[in-house]
Amino acid sequence: MIVKDIMPQFDLFQPTQLKDALSLLDNYGKDAWKMAGGYDSLVWFKERIKRPKAVIDLSGIAEMKGVKETPDGVEIGALTNLTDIERDPVIKAKYRLLADAVSHVASPQIRNAGTIGGNASQDARCLYYRYGLPCYRAGGNTCFADTPEGINREHALFESDRCVAVSPSDGAPALVALDAKFVLKSSSGERVIGTDEFFIGPKVDITHLTSTKPEEILTAIRLPKTWANANFYFEKVADRNTWDFPLVNVAAAMKVQNGTIQDARIACGGVSAVPRRLTSVEQIIKGQAISENLAKLAGQSASRGARPLNYNGFKIPLMENLVMRAVRDAKA
Amino acid sequence: MAIAALLSKKINRPLMHRITRTDEYGIGAARPGFQGYIKMGFRADGKLLAADMYLVQESGPHATAGDFRAAGNALTMMYQPEACKFRSVPVLTNTVPMGAHRGPGENQFAALVEPMFDKAAKQLNIDRIAIRRINAPDNNGKIGKERGPLTSAFQKEALDKAAEMFKWSDRKKLSGQKTGNKVIGVGIGQGYHSAGTNGFDGLLRITSDGKLHVHTGIGNLGTYSHSATARVAADLLNCDWENVVIERGDTRKGLPFNSPQAGSLSASTQSRTMYAAAEDMKAKLMDIAAKTHGGQPADYVLGKEKVTHKSDASKSLTFKEAADKAIALGGKYSGKEVPDDLNAITKQSVGMIAGTGLIAAAKDNLPRVGVTPGLSVSMAQIELDTETGKFEIKDMICVADCGTVLHPLGLGHQISGGNVMGIGMVMERHIYDPKLGIPASVGFHQGKLPTYLDVPVEVGWAAVEKPDPQNPIGVKGVGEPVLGSGASAITSAIADALGGHLFNRTPVTPDMIINHLAGRPPAHKPLQVNTV
Numbered sequence: 001m002i003v004k005d006i007m008p009q010f011d012l013f014q015p016t017q018l019k020d021a022l023s024l025l026d027n028y029g030k031d032a033w034k035m036a037g038g039y040d041s042l043v044w045f046k047e048r049i050k051r052p053k054a055v056i057d058l059s060g061i062a063e064m065k066g067v068k069e070t071p072d073g074v075e076i077g078a079l080t081n082l083t084d085i086e087r088d089p090v091i092k093a094k095y096r097l098l099a100d101a102v103s104h105v106a107s108p109q110i111r112n113a114g115t116i117g118g119n120a121s122q123d124a125r126c127l128y129y130r131y132g133l134p135c136y137r138a139g140g141n142t143c144f145a146d147t148p149e150g151i152n153r154e155h156a157l158f159e160s161d162r163c164v165a166v167s168p169s170d171g172a173p174a175l176v177a178l179d180a181k182f183v184l185k186s187s188s189g190e191r192v193i194g195t196d197e198f199f200i201g202p203k204v205d206i207t208h209l210t211s212t213k214p215e216e217i218l219t220a221i222r223l224p225k226t227w228a229n230a231n232f233y234f235e236k237v238a239d240r241n242t243w244d245f246p247l248v249n250v251a252a253a254m255k256v257q258n259g260t261i262q263d264a265r266i267a268c269g270g271v272s273a274v275p276r277r278l279t280s281v282e283q284i285i286k287g288q289a290i291s292e293n294l295a296k297l298a299g300q301s302a303s304r305g306a307r308p309l310n311y312n313g314f315k316i317p318l319m320e321n322l323v324m325r326a327v328r329d330a331k332a
Numbered sequence: 333m334a335i336a337a338l339l340s341k342k343i344n345r346p347l348m349h350r351i352t353r354t355d356e357y358g359i360g361a362a363r364p365g366f367q368g369y370i371k372m373g374f375r376a377d378g379k380l381l382a383a384d385m386y387l388v389q390e391s392g393p394h395a396t397a398g399d400f401r402a403a404g405n406a407l408t409m410m411y412q413p414e415a416c417k418f419r420s421v422p423v424l425t426n427t428v429p430m431g432a433h434r435g436p437g438e439n440q441f442a443a444l445v446e447p448m449f450d451k452a453a454k455q456l457n458i459d460r461i462a463i464r465r466i467n468a469p470d471n472n473g474k475i476g477k478e479r480g481p482l483t484s485a486f487q488k489e490a491l492d493k494a495a496e497m498f499k500w501s502d503r504k505k506l507s508g509q510k511t512g513n514k515v516i517g518v519g520i521g522q523g524y525h526s527a528g529t530n531g532f533d534g535l536l537r538i539t540s541d542g543k544l545h546v547h548t549g550i551g552n553l554g555t556y557s558h559s560a561t562a563r564v565a566a567d568l569l570n571c572d573w574e575n576v577v578i579e580r581g582d583t584r585k586g587l588p589f590n591s592p593q594a595g596s597l598s599a600s601t602q603s604r605t606m607y608a609a610a611e612d613m614k615a616k617l618m619d620i621a622a623k624t625h626g627g628q629p630a631d632y633v634l635g636k637e638k639v640t641h642k643s644d645a646s647k648s649l650t651f652k653e654a655a656d657k658a659i660a661l662g663g664k665y666s667g668k669e670v671p672d673d674l675n676a677i678t679k680q681s682v683g684m685i686a687g688t689g690l691i692a693a694a695k696d697n698l699p700r701v702g703v704t705p706g707l708s709v710s711m712a713q714i715e716l717d718t719e720t721g722k723f724e725i726k727d728m729i730c731v732a733d734c735g736t737v738l739h740p741l742g743l744g745h746q747i748s749g750g751n752v753m754g755i756g757m758v759m760e761r762h763i764y765d766p767k768l769g770i771p772a773s774v775g776f777h778q779g780k781l782p783t784y785l786d787v788p789v790e791v792g793w794a795a796v797e798k799p800d801p802q803n804p805i806g807v808k809g810v811g812e813p814v815l816g817s818g819a820s821a822i823t824s825a826i827a828d829a830l831g832g833h834l835f836n837r838t839p840v841t842p843d844m845i846i847n848h849l850a851g852r853p854p855a856h857k858p859l860q861v862n863t864v
Contacts, residue, residue: 005352043775107783127763127772149767153843153855237720239761239841241785245777247842310855314721314843317850321719 007045011054018061021217022187028054030214035059036079036118039110044123049132064117064219067091073225075183078117078218082171083108085116095223097232097253101174104236107243117218120172120182120198121210124165124273125245127151136163136206146309154247157306157315158272161202164309165273167209170236172199172275173251176267178227183220184212192222199274209273227253227265233330235322236269246270248318252326254285261285266326268302268319278302278323285327292328299324335359353779357771361431362762363440364397365390366420370445372413374452378463383413387420392430395422402437409475409482409705410442410524411467418477427764428771434753435525439816443757443838446521446820447827454832460520461500465491468522469705481702483802486733487522490709490796494520494731497794498711506713507828513719516726517829519712521754521820527706527734527809528600528800530696533678534609535588536565537579537667539689540659542637542652544571547579547681549590550602555746555811557593560739561602564805568610571637571651586684588693589675596706596809599738600800604696607804613692616665620657620690621649651690658690667691700802706810707733710751710817716829721846723826725755729792730814736799736806747793747814754818756782757838758826791818 010033015021025032033052035041036059044050058064064079067088074090082102085091091099105111105119123129124137126145134140145152146164155164175195182198184191193211200211212218233252238244246269254264264285266278281298288294299320306316336349351359366389373382385407389400404418435442453463468487475482495501506516535547546562558580566576579585591601618629621639625647632639632647639654641647649657658665667686670679673695682693710730716723730747737743760780763772773779799806819838826845827834833848837856847854 005350125777127778128765128770131770131772131774133768144765144768147767149765151763151765151772237722237842239759240780240783242783243776244780311843313852313855314847314850317852318720318842318846321846325719 005046006048007042008048008051010045010052012057013054014057014060016060016062018063018185018217018219019187021056021058021061022185022215024054024056025215025217026187032056032214034217037081037114039106039114040118040122047130047132049130058217070222073223073228076116076221076223078220079115082111082114082116082119086111094228095178097177097234097251098171098174098223100232100234101170101249101251104234104249105170110243116171116221119169120175120221121212121218122169124209125168126155126165129165136202137165139207148310150309151311152309153311154245154270155309155312156272157303157308157312157319158276159201159203159274160272160307161206163202163206163273166270167199167273167275168245169269169275170246170249173249173267173269174234175221176275176277177251177253177265178223179265181222181224182218183222184216185219186213186216195275196277201273229332230254231256231330231332233326235325237318237322248315248322250319250322250326252330254327254330256290256330256332260287260289262287266323268323271306271315271319280304281323290327295324295328298327353774357428357774361396361429362392362771363433363436364392364399364430365762366400366403366440368444370448372448372452374456374463376456378453378456378458378466380411380413380467382415383407383411384417385419389420389422390425390427390430391422392425392427394429395424397430397432397436399432399437399440403441405476406438406441406524407445408477409469409473410522412469412473426769434750435523435812435816438525439523439754439757439812439819440838442521442523442816443754443819443823444836447519447824447834450520450824450827451832451834460504461491461495464520464522469707475703475705483528483700483702483704484735484798484800484808485705485707486796486798487707487709489798490707490731490733493794493796494709494711494729497731497792498729500711503711503713508831513717514715515718515829517714517716517723517825517827519714519821519823519825519828521710521712521817521822521824523708523710523813523816523818523820525596525706525812525816526703527596527811527813528700528704528803528807529591529597530601530604530698530700532590532601532605533588533674533693533695534565534605534607534612535586535678535681536609536613536692537685537689538613538651538655538658540652540655542650542655543575543577544569544651545577545579545689546606547585547587547685548602549587550580550598551593552581553593555598556742557598557602560742561598561606563739564603564606565610568607569613570634575637583681584684586681588681589677596811596813599809600704600735600803600807603738603805603807604698604803608694608696608698609692612694613690616658616690616692617649617654620654620661620665621647623661624649624657655689659687662687665690667693671695673697698804702802704800704802704808706808706813708747708810708813708817710754710814710821712821712825714822714825714829716826716845718849721842721844721849723829723845725788725822728788728818728821729794730817731794731796732810732814733796733798733808734810735803735808737795737797738805738807743795743810744793746811748791750811750814751791751818752782752787753815754820755787755822757815757819758822758840759786760839761841762839
């Protein structure tokens with residue numbers, strides 16, 4: 001029996017400047033592991049499944065921490081911990097959706113150390129992948145979850161392509177609903193991308209859930225003014241009320257005038273490899289007065305195209321109900 | 333534990349045996365699941381006339397769990413059917429090893445069968461307390477196919493007290509009330525586990541500083557039962573708790589052969605052994621007093637840490653003086669001689685402390701006829717969200733039939749903790765890939781223990797407080813039954829909230845509830861023990 005609770009050896013680097021961290025990435029390339037709060041990383045290491053040559057601990061880089069207002073909205077340092085985001089006065093006042101979402105992540109202790117960048121970038125929780133089996137996501141050539149007897153209660157309803165793992169993040173759907181932009185830096189420059197480009201499914205890259213390149217660091221997340229002070233709704237359903245990943249979650253931002261929805265962005269987590277933006281629902285509700293019937297219609301539309309596996313069919317009514325509630329109950 | 337002990341012995345040094353949750357699935361033991369069929373026939377007033385149960389148990393590779401058998405006994409005990417048929421087939425399975433977990437068999441049984449009594453009550457149009465009360469065991473209750481006796485059973489009283497505490501007559505009116513997407517369910521659960529045995533040894537010592545040393549082999553699972561039961565000796569010997577020294581946790585201190593801290597045995601069993609040793613100590617104190625001051629031992633009475641002549645208060649002997657005298661007298665007083673009926677372990681331990689004071693060592697030879705049942709009743713009110721399948725436990729109480737309350741705070745913790753474990757039994761999933769043989773509940777993420785946010789702020793508790801006549805102190809154990817009553821109160825409340833729908837299983841997770849509410853078939857298949 002393999003003892004799986006002792007980390008393998010690696011070189012640990014603790015840069016305090018972003019440029020030094022980027023330089024280390026250039027040196028080590030794919031052999032480097034970028035670590036923020038460590039709550040995903042350390043489990044991988046202790047399980048001896050991920051064995052990087054070098055670990056770049058980013059937590060000492062002060063320039064990647066904090067929330068600041070900008071002419072276009074706010075910029076959140078990727079290393080800002082989730083508790084700080086939950087309590088930040090600007091986030092609470094203007095982007096309450098994100099504060100709500102991160103307040104549902106894991107447990108208070110984990111939120112004190114877990115970062116928004118890490119939360120958005122966290123890896124899949126598929127039990128087979130986490131068990132260290134050679135599945136597609138781990139670089140192998142099979143999926144152990146999508147089989148007649150595979151344990152796939154927590155897996156994807158949509159856009160599966162060989163791998164059926166889902167995005168387990170609570171923060172990510174809120175970032176999609178708020179139309180966040182992701183600032184990725186490397187020693188050769190910077191790129192700023194939207195959520196549709198940042199979060200990627202297995203069709204794009206089956207071994208990653210984000211498009212961050214090995215030589216890049218996610219340094220900040222920007223929230224545009226567009227969705228500040230909108231009506232918001234976040235809800236997460238998990239087996240347990242704390243320290244758990246979502247079975248399904250929903251995040252909605254809606255601009256409402258005189259009871260009519262002018263514009264909306266809605267996303268669900270736990271149903272596909274990316275936080276799934278529900279564009280068809282958005283189209284249906286735009287220009288419509290909020291009502292029970294509209295909410296029901298929105299819910300029913302949310303699950304269109306779902307392809308349940310053996311054990312995750314319950315996610316269809318759950319997703320429908322959560323979207324219905326989001327449309328019905330979103331508050332300013 | 334055996335591996336650590338053997339390795340430590342081999343290297344003659346202390347050793348820490350550290351295993352992961354994954355390792356535990358190889359060398360530990362999981363609670364076995366069983367599938368079952370039960371048919372029950374009731375009289376119009378709710379009396380269970382006949383029950384027929386058939387269980388098939390997943391026994392793992394080593395056939396090390398007798399849960400199925402305990403479930404059958406629980407059926408005969410908890411409901412006292414007039415006729416009963418019980419068969420079971422334990423099956424060797426290519427799964428992780430199985431073993432006894434808290435309330436093995438009885439607690440799985442309770443969580444499944446208690447809601448069926450609600451179904452029967454509904455069909456018979458009688459109260460849910462009433463149907464349990466008419467079937468509950470009393471002091472004339474019987475157990476097993478031999479219909480053996482019970483030392484005591486006050487389950488009817490427990491039901492009455494719980495009903496009063498929970499305000500059942502008001503509370504049941506809330507059943508099924510809907511507010512938006514929330515529906516209220518109220519549930520009743522009962523738990524049973526045999527909770528006491530006998531035949532172990534007590535060992536006490538009074539040293540020259542006047543201290544009473546209670547030597548105890550009872551371990552500590554966090555319940556501090558070693559102290560709670562030691563108080564029996566202190567009380568019987570009229571000794572201030574401050575003057576008591578508990579010798580425990582290290583065989584070098586001279587520890588007697590005692591009950592294992594398992595099977596809800598400690599409180600009842602160890603209180604008996606303490607009683608036996610305290611009686612021996614009392615007799616020896618009076619013997620020494622008579623030898624010192626004249627007269628017969630019966631002329632002396634026990635006072636505050638001393639014995640005094642009944643008619644001449646000037647003739648007394650303090651604990652300190654008695655210890656010195658005992659050392660001088662030797663023989664049975666100083667532990668140089670021991671009763672033949674003591675276990676070899678106790679004899680060896682007495683030998684280790686002989687000559688260091690006045691020593692009392694006695695085997696519990698007190699009579700005990702029948703099974704000593706620990707019993708409990710839990711009641712819960714939940715609020716179930718029909719759109720998410722989640723439920724919140726709004727209120728929960730538990731009343732234990734545990735005889736004399738030995739240590740109120742300790743009992744309160746046992747009851748609350750056991751009920752939380754029961755909540756865990758309902759909520760916690762057991763994930764196992766049958767094809768690959770992967771036990772997947774290897775971390776706190778997959779093995780979802782209840783947390784503060786999953787349980788009620790407080791679990792109210794009380795005891796029936798009727799002493800067991802076959803324990804000299806009146807004590808019965810209660811550790812395990814409260815898990816079963818807690819779990820079954822929740823399964824009963826879920827069924828109540830869903831208009832009587834029975835899942836007939838544990839755990840009951842949100843996916844099962846939402847599938848039911850959405851009119852979808854359950855995801856788990858028949859005869860599928862583990863969850864998905």
